[in-house]
Amino acid sequence: MVKIVVPVKQVPEVTEVRMNEETGTLIRDGVPSILNPFDELAVEAAIQLKEKHGGEVTIITMGPPQAKDALLKALAMGGDRAVHLTDRAFAGADTWATALTLAEYIRKEEFDIVICGKQAIDGDTAQVGPELAELLGVPQICYVQKLALSEDGKQVIAQRGTDEGHEVVKAKLPVLLTATKGLNEPRLPNIMGIMKAKQKPFVEVNIEKLGTDPSRLGLKGSPTQVRKVFAPEKKKGGIKIDADNPAAAAKQLVEFLTKKGAI
Amino acid sequence: MGLIYDRDTCTGCMLCPKACNFGAIEKDGDKVKFDLDKCVLCGSCEEVCPVDAIKIERKKVDANEIAQYKNVFVFCETHEGRLRSVALELVTKGRELADKLGEKLVAILIGNDIEEHAQTLIYHGADHVLVVEGKIFTDYTTDAYTIAMTSLIAPRKPAIVLYGATNNGRDLAPRIAARLALGLTADCTGLEIDEARQLVQTRPAFGGNIMAEIISPYTRPQMATVRPNVFKPGEPDTSRKGEIEKVNIEVSPIQVRTRVTEKVSEIVEGMKSVEEADIIVCSGRGIKDPANLELPKQLAKLLDAAIGGSRPIVDMGWLPPTQQVGQSGRTVCPKLYFALGISGAIQHQIGMSSSDIIVAINKDPEAPIFSIADFGIVGDLFTVLPEVIAEVKRVLDSR
Numbered sequence: 161m162v163k164i165v166v167p168v169k170q171v172p173e174v175t176e177v178r179m180n181e182e183t184g185t186l187i188r189d190g191v192p193s194i195l196n197p198f199d200e201l202a203v204e205a206a207i208q209l210k211e212k213h214g215g216e217v218t219i220i221t222m223g224p225p226q227a228k229d230a231l232l233k234a235l236a237m238g239g240d241r242a243v244h245l246t247d248r249a250f251a252g253a254d255t256w257a258t259a260l261t262l263a264e265y266i267r268k269e270e271f272d273i274v275i276c277g278k279q280a281i282d283g284d285t286a287q288v289g290p291e292l293a294e295l296l297g298v299p300q301i302c303y304v305q306k307l308a309l310s311e312d313g314k315q316v317i318a319q320r321g322t323d324e325g326h327e328v329v330k331a332k333l334p335v336l337l338t339a340t341k342g343l344n345e346p347r348l349p350n351i352m353g354i355m356k357a358k359q360k361p362f363v364e365v366n367i368e369k370l371g372t373d374p375s376r377l378g379l380k381g382s383p384t385q386v387r388k389v390f391a392p393e394k395k396k397g398g399i400k401i402d403a404d405n406p407a408a409a410a411k412q413l414v415e416f417l418t419k420k421g422a423i
Numbered sequence: 424m425g426l427i428y429d430r431d432t433c434t435g436c437m438l439c440p441k442a443c444n445f446g447a448i449e450k451d452g453d454k455v456k457f458d459l460d461k462c463v464l465c466g467s468c469e470e471v472c473p474v475d476a477i478k479i480e481r482k483k484v485d486a487n488e489i490a491q492y493k494n495v496f497v498f499c500e501t502h503e504g505r506l507r508s509v510a511l512e513l514v515t516k517g518r519e520l521a522d523k524l525g526e527k528l529v530a531i532l533i534g535n536d537i538e539e540h541a542q543t544l545i546y547h548g549a550d551h552v553l554v555v556e557g558k559i560f561t562d563y564t565t566d567a568y569t570i571a572m573t574s575l576i577a578p579r580k581p582a583i584v585l586y587g588a589t590n591n592g593r594d595l596a597p598r599i600a601a602r603l604a605l606g607l608t609a610d611c612t613g614l615e616i617d618e619a620r621q622l623v624q625t626r627p628a629f630g631g632n633i634m635a636e637i638i639s640p641y642t643r644p645q646m647a648t649v650r651p652n653v654f655k656p657g658e659p660d661t662s663r664k665g666e667i668e669k670v671n672i673e674v675s676p677i678q679v680r681t682r683v684t685e686k687v688s689e690i691v692e693g694m695k696s697v698e699e700a701d702i703i704v705c706s707g708r709g710i711k712d713p714a715n716l717e718l719p720k721q722l723a724k725l726l727d728a729a730i731g732g733s734r735p736i737v738d739m740g741w742l743p744p745t746q747q748v749g750q751s752g753r754t755v756c757p758k759l760y761f762a763l764g765i766s767g768a769i770q771h772q773i774g775m776s777s778s779d780i781i782v783a784i785n786k787d788p789e790a791p792i793f794s795i796a797d798f799g800i801v802g803d804l805f806t807v808l809p810e811v812i813a814e815v816k817r818v819l820d821s822r
């Protein structure tokens with residue numbers, strides 16, 4: 161029996177987020193929201209552990225009311241219950257304030273394993289996982305590509321991605337993991353799953369229920385502050401030729417590179 | 424903390440909606456209204472308002488407290504006794520920041536038998552090197568390294584701490600940030616000191632579609648992880664002098680709650696690392712078949728270049744993951760980058776657009792890669808590339 165908590169985030173489909181070059185504002189209207197792809201890996205990993213060892217999978221998010229969709233998707237995949245931390249006081253949180261809010265709730269639960277996604281594709285920080293692990297006082301194994309529990313169910317054995325390849329890391333429970341590409345192929349929720357999801361236990365938690373001093377949370381509790389956003393500088397294209405005569409084109413290219421001292 | 428809007432004073436000049444980067448201000452009759460879900464209290468509106476109708480109440484910055492924090496610290500990662508290249512990039516950039524502040528640059532080395540690198544770090548700009556050695560630090564573990572770093576940071580009170588945004592750097596820095604209750608900015612591509620002596624951290628977000636400038640006004644040290652290969656390392660100056668200080672930090676094995684039982688390198692023998700190569704020959708889906716990779720390999724061999732691939736090529740297993748360039752692969756900035764049959768999706772560009780010279784061969788004249796290529800050839804790579812190889816050979820042979 162393992163008790164697993166999976167923090168998930170609803171994110172915009174980032175490839176569709178653009179800057180309005182004229183006004184310099186973010187265009188987010190009409191951009192679809194999805195369950196963070198790395199979090200799908202985390203949910204799938206949790207469900208697989210439960211299928212093998214028995215236990216319970218709790219999905220948790222901190223986010224605006226519409227983030228409920230992300231929770232429902234994770235429940236439809238096979239999560240058992242969901243917790244939605246939602247309050248205006250939580251808005252505008254940076255990674256520290258996000259991790260703190262999640263920790264304030266998760267700390268009250270019994271858990272053996274917390275599985276986060278490696279990173280959320282909107283901010284791409286990969287910081288909430290390790291920060292949450294520290295605030296919960298448990299060890300962390302980040303960028304997990306393979307995962308198993310030891311025979312006695314007291315240890316995780318994880319393959320962790322490194323810059324050169326990978327390493328195998330063991331840790332006693334409780335532990336926090338972050339899931340990365342290759343860990344599994346997340347299942348698609350089926351109709352039954354989607355119907356059942358709506359009947360599963362679902363709690364909403366606001367600032368009163370959480371019982372934390374609001375000055376520590378959300379924008380107020382965030383040590384970092386976004387000062388400005390802007391469109392990235394675009395590198396300009398240079399020479400562009402047609403290769404009607406490949407040999408001539410190649411000659412022109414190599415001349416260009418020699419002149420630039422590149423070869 | 425919050426935004427206070429005085430509707431009576433507001434003249435409805437409509438300067439503030441234009442100044443807001445976040446689309447949080449809208450026209451409301453002849454005045455404006457604020458969407459506080461979008462507002463991040465950046466203060467752009469307060470700045471442009473000619474009649475002071477907008478006021479942003481902030482937490483008080485305790486200037487005395489902040490003034491106690493001095494010097495720039497850089498964590499210089501080693502791997503199996505070798506200094507990672509990002510360490511020299513950080514020392515070079517850190518030197519520049521320390522000079523702007525008129526403070527010291529302190530490099531931190533943690534490991535086993537790594538003291539020899541201290542001198543290199545001084546030659547590249549460090550004033551002071553803190554060396555923490557011990558068997559327990561041989562392999563990177565979150566727990567041992569966090570204890571070492573927090574033991575150094577807490578009493579010495581640096582103003583800034585920088586880490587390389589490697590897998591280990593991004594595992595370690597947030598752990599330290601959480602332990603010390605600090606802000607942390609991930610994967611920065613720009614670092615500046617502003618007029619208030621704050622560290623302005625620039626980083627891409629939303630898959631590279633936007634850039635954000637981030638500050639940590641209330642807490643010290645200001646911490647950031649820095650993307651490898653963005654800042655160029657400087658040339659060593661062997662006349663530079665600095666102090667090397669050995670610091671003894673005891674970590675007992677029971678404090679380390681994870682155990683590394685196996686380490687596997689996936690770097691393929693003879694396959695040069697894309698992060699360290701001066702020239703990269705990178706192939707995309709246009710290469711069609713793994714057997715066709717012989718062609719780019721020939722060019723790479725001639726130029727002593729590394730072989731790279733776009734994500735689909737790596738996903739299909741035609742090249743190992745260590746060779747993937749882009750957002751979910753490696754960030755590179757070689758002197759010369761060949762993009763062969765690569766469309767140039769934003770996620771690919773993020774990883775290579777700062778290359779000095781970009782050459783693209785693609786049969787689609789509309790491919791986005793051409794908008795950043797210094798030299799683009801519109802054509803079939805299977806007819807063009809053999810000619811390029813022949814021409815390069817001819818030129819090299821004639822030297």
Ligand SMILES: Cc1cc2nc3c(=O)[nH]c(=O)nc-3n(C[C@H](O)[C@H](O)[C@H](O)COP(=O)(O)OP(=O)(O)OC[C@H]3O[C@@H](n4cnc5c(N)ncnc54)[C@H](O)[C@@H]3O)c2cc1C
Pocket residue numbers: 175281706707708709710732733734735736747748749750751752753763764765766767768769770771774784785786787790802803804805
């Ligand atoms: C979260 C996320 C992360 C990602 N991370 C990465 C990443 O790290 N790296 C990465 O590369 N991608 C990444 N991608 C994928 C990226 O969006 C693109 O799908 C990918 O880069 C496309 O690869 P490609 O250019 O090889 O293929 P395609 O887009 O299919 O382009 C192939 C090109 O080859 C040209 N071509 C075909 N035949 C020939 C020929 N005979 N001669 C000349 N030209 C020819 C075509 O005109 C076309 O432009 C990521 C995507 C997401 C959503």
Ligand SMILES: Nc1ncnc2c1ncn2[C@@H]1O[C@H](COP(=O)(O)O)[C@@H](O)[C@H]1O
Pocket residue numbers: 166167168169196198199202220221222223255258262275276277278279280281283284285286287288289
């Ligand atoms: N608001 C949130 N609610 C729940 N989990 C989150 C939230 N933000 C981040 N996470 C978790 O932390 C991981 C890393 O996110 P990030 O640090 O934002 O890249 C995600 O994949 C989630 O598992």
